[in-house]
Structure formats: structure tokens, C-alpha cells
Amino acid sequence: MEIIAETDRADVVIIGGGPAGLSAALSLGRARRRVVVVDGGRPRNAPAPHMHGVLGHDGLPPLELLEKGRREVVGYGVRIVPGTATLARVVDGGVEIDTTAGTLRARRLVVATGLADELPDNPGLREQWGRGAVVCPYCDGWEHRDDVIGVIATSPESVRQAQLLRQWSDRVVYFPNAIGEPDPEAADALVRRGIRIEHGTVAAVQIVEDEVTGVEVDGHTVPVDVIFTGPTLRPNDALLRSLGATSSDGPNGSWVDIDADGRTSVPGVWAVGNVVDLRANVSVSLGLGALIAGAVNADLVLADIAAAPAVQ
Known part of the structure; x- marks a missing residue:
């Protein structure tokens, strides 16, 4: 499979171009990180003609919000790749992700793949x-x-x-x-x-x-x-589970574990939005995306410090 940008490993690959993923991409792009968003183009709320309770966007069609978000993140140098992720591996202190568009390499991975409603x-x-x-x-x-x-x-x-x-x-x-x-x-x-x-x-x-x-x-x-x-909620977490992320069973099924910053049990891998939180509506997902982006960037800063050469 072709490796996308083989010589230029991204700082962060984000799987999922919904509100959580794009919000994280916006903050990371503004932090001058090299970011790639893999977007399958199938948001959970696509059938809804309008969304409500989103401050400043009440009544806006949800697909219009995503269109605006994509334009904004691209303006900060974020690359959007149409497709879906099929497999991921932790390699060389980072992550390698197979997608339907090719293989991506990144220092860190954020999974924002949402969930499916079984009616x-x-x-x-x-x-x-x-x-x-x-x-x-x-x-x-x-x-x-x-x-x-x-x-x-x-x-x-x-x-x-x-x-x-x-x-x-x-x-x-x-x-x-x-x-x-x-x-x-x-x-x-x-x-x-x-x-x-x-x-x-x-x-x-x-x-x-x-x-x-x-x-x-x-x-x-x-x-x-x-x-x-009330549909049965099925998190789209196959990628996280294939990486060996731990999960916990609860009254609403089994969900991948994250800490307060969205970090999973897999080194270098975060998750945000409905894939790990059934309560994350659009407003919550937007906020959590920004929060997790700050945690990922802070982790990269620590790695940058550790990699900086000693002063002679």
C-alpha cells in the first residue's frame, strides 16, 4: 500500500472529520502542528436538517457546520484525506495507519470515529x-x-x-x-x-x-x-480495539477507556467524541476536541524537549 507523505511524518493524524475531530484539528493546526484528518464523510447526524443548542449555530444544518469547519482547518495547513482507517500499528515511537487512501505515519493518533445508532x-x-x-x-x-x-x-x-x-x-x-x-x-x-x-x-x-x-x-x-x-449505541471503536486499547463494560455496553485528557491505554493514542462518550452531542464534542488537542500538543512538546540536542 502506498505511504502518504513518507518523508514527512505528520505530528497528528485524526481519524474522523466530525465536530470532535475537526475541533481538535483546528486547535492543533493553530498550534502549528502538521495534522492530517481522515474523513469518511458519514457523520452520525447527517439525516438531521438542523442542529440545536449549539451556541452561535442554533438551527444550522449539521453538514453546513462541518463544511465551515473543513474550510477553517484547511486554512491553518491541516490536510484532509477522504477515506476510512482500516488498521493501525504503534511503531517507532509513533503510529502507522492504513487507510483506504494509503498509509499514514504520525507521531500521535486521535480517534474520533463516532458511533452508530441501531434502531x-x-x-x-x-x-x-x-x-x-x-x-x-x-x-x-x-x-x-x-x-x-x-x-x-x-x-x-x-x-x-x-x-x-x-x-x-x-x-x-x-x-x-x-x-x-x-x-x-x-x-x-x-x-x-x-x-x-x-x-x-x-x-x-x-x-x-x-x-x-x-x-x-x-x-x-x-x-x-x-x-x-432510544437506539442501541455502537461505538465505531474497531480501530482502537485492534490497537489493544482497554475497555470497560457498563449499562450501555462496552466502551474504550480514556483518562480526563482523552488518552487511551495505548501509548500515543487519544480518543474523543461519541466513540468513547455517548453523551457527546455537537456542543460537547466541539469542547472536548479542543481539550484533547491541548493535551496532545502538550505531550508533543514534552517529546520535543526530550529530543532537543544538548547544548555544547
Whole structure:
């Protein structure tokens, strides 16, 4: 496989060109580091027409934010390589990364590959994902204030989502879907706050003229204006695991371990954003990208000091 820039090893290669990766690239580029971003061009929030709660960019299409970000980082000398990473190795005090565009060599690696949403297998749900079917109350609750909000359960924890959404509307319908049946105490709490419980198995999400109009359950349709649900979150961490990064199991599955600065257990390798933190929305990812970039640059400074020749 061709080696990209064989004679000019990058300071940092960043895998992933979403908000976290580009934010890290911006800070590192401004720090005059040689940075390469490998971008597969498949951001998690691509289906969403707008993003919300991002200061200064509320309502901006998420793809427009990334377009602006790419222009900014390129202006500081950051190189963007279209493609995906397939394998990485720790070699010679740095990292070598095989990508679909060739092989990159770097002193440090930042993985910002995000996660994938695995949705319940209900017809209509995937077709509306990011528009009429969403997950985050803080991202989309305001836009559906006072609407009829349907919550399709994916686990008993979905009761919390229904209770949270009651903050935005007094017309919340909870669909346990034989998966998230509330215990008696939780059911009582739902009813006391006026949240309607529709028992039965969800068959499909009803769509009329590309808008959600209802949920089909046990042979009848319950009218709703929007669906909130909780997908299974699968971090895109195969690259980190292939490097031998340690991980920990929790209530939301297995996630690669990082310290407060985003450092993994693999020397010279950091991770940031949804690949290691399911809570990292756009705003959080932007901040964490800048934070991790500072930690990576500080580590490189220490390496530069150690490599500096002694004064004769």
C-alpha cells in the first residue's frame, strides 16, 4: 500500500472529520502542528436538517457546520484525506495507519470515529430518523413543545425519556412495546404526570406525506406528531480495539477507556467524541476536541524537549 507523505511524518493524524475531530484539528493546526484528518464523510447526524443548542449555530444544518469547519482547518495547513482507517500499528515511537487512501505515519493518533445508532425494527422509524423520529430532548424538544410526543421504548430505561419529555409537552404517549414495561411505581409516576401508556407491540410508525402521524400498535393507530426513542449505541471503536486499547463494560455496553485528557491505554493514542462518550452531542464534542488537542500538543512538546540536542 502506498505511504502518504513518507518523508514527512505528520505530528497528528485524526481519524474522523466530525465536530470532535475537526475541533481538535483546528486547535492543533493553530498550534502549528502538521495534522492530517481522515474523513469518511458519514457523520452520525447527517439525516438531521438542523442542529440545536449549539451556541452561535442554533438551527444550522449539521453538514453546513462541518463544511465551515473543513474550510477553517484547511486554512491553518491541516490536510484532509477522504477515506476510512482500516488498521493501525504503534511503531517507532509513533503510529502507522492504513487507510483506504494509503498509509499514514504520525507521531500521535486521535480517534474520533463516532458511533452508530441501531434502531428498533419498526417500519417507518428509520425512514424518519433525524427528522420525525429522534432521540435527544435537548436537541429537538423545543421544536415539538406542546405536540403529541410518542416515546417508543427500547428498554425499561425509556421511562426516564418519557418523564423528561413531559418537560416540553403535557401530551406524551409512552409505548412500552413489550420491552420497556414500567414497574408499578414507575407506571404510577407516569400516570400522575399525565403521561398516557399504550400497551401492546408496536407494528409500525405511520407516515403521511413524509411526516409522522401515528404509531400502529395491536391493530389500531395512536395519533402522534413525533417519535422519540432510544437506539442501541455502537461505538465505531474497531480501530482502537485492534490497537489493544482497554475497555470497560457498563449499562450501555462496552466502551474504550480514556483518562480526563482523552488518552487511551495505548501509548500515543487519544480518543474523543461519541466513540468513547455517548453523551457527546455537537456542543460537547466541539469542547472536548479542543481539550484533547491541548493535551496532545502538550505531550508533543514534552517529546520535543526530550529530543532537543544538548547544548555544547
